[in-house]
Amino acid sequence: MSPKESPKVELTLPILPDMELAATKTAEVVAKHMNLNEEKSAEISMALIEATINAFEHSESDNGHVEIHFVIQGDKLVIKVTDTGKGFDKTKVEIPKIEEKFGSDHKRGWGLKLIQELMDTVEFESTEEGTTVTMTKKK
């Protein structure tokens, strides 16, 4: 690694039950390296769980894995979660409300809301060839 290059960790996760927890273990190590406090580290792990299970569940990925990149940019951690599924239209994703979940058969669908609430910034890039969720947390 050259002196000016941002430290980076890359993970390739197979789409298997509970494999999102492997991503949180890495996130904890990276957060500790950055001296992030416990609260921020836990928020990153929770957001990462949601982003990863979304990628697992909704991507219908045909190559059976999800890529996760952690990049330390100064005092900011950038996490990218990428799948090669069919993509989605974020404008068609409704913000869930618990009141609307009562009486509905669909109690799920909280992932994006949690990610947005727990991270400092969240961006989505989605095409028919896949989706990348980029989320950041400042120290």
Next chain:
Amino acid sequence: MSEFSINTREDGDVVIIETSGYLNNVGGEKISEVCHEQMDNGKKLFLLNLENSKVVNSIGVSILIEIIEKLQDVDGKLGYFNLAPIVEKTFNIMGLTKYSTVYGSESEGLEGMA
């Protein structure tokens, strides 16, 4: 992470459910099964001790919303204690704390359920 497990006991009318492990879809379904069995026996007050479930996901927590909904039909209550801060924050974001209660301890929960 170890497999999700449940230990259940009763204190008066309150069923206390102690969980251990990752509260995902599997964990949520196990809690739901226990609650439904107990509701069939007439129980309607439930306290979850989540001390040993410090990691959750929204699918598991969504199953708690189903339990709250069922309990509303019988004037029942769901409460929690020993939550990790991130778990409590997740419950707040998802709105569970509008329809169920986070207690500081088991004794506070038992008092609140009475």
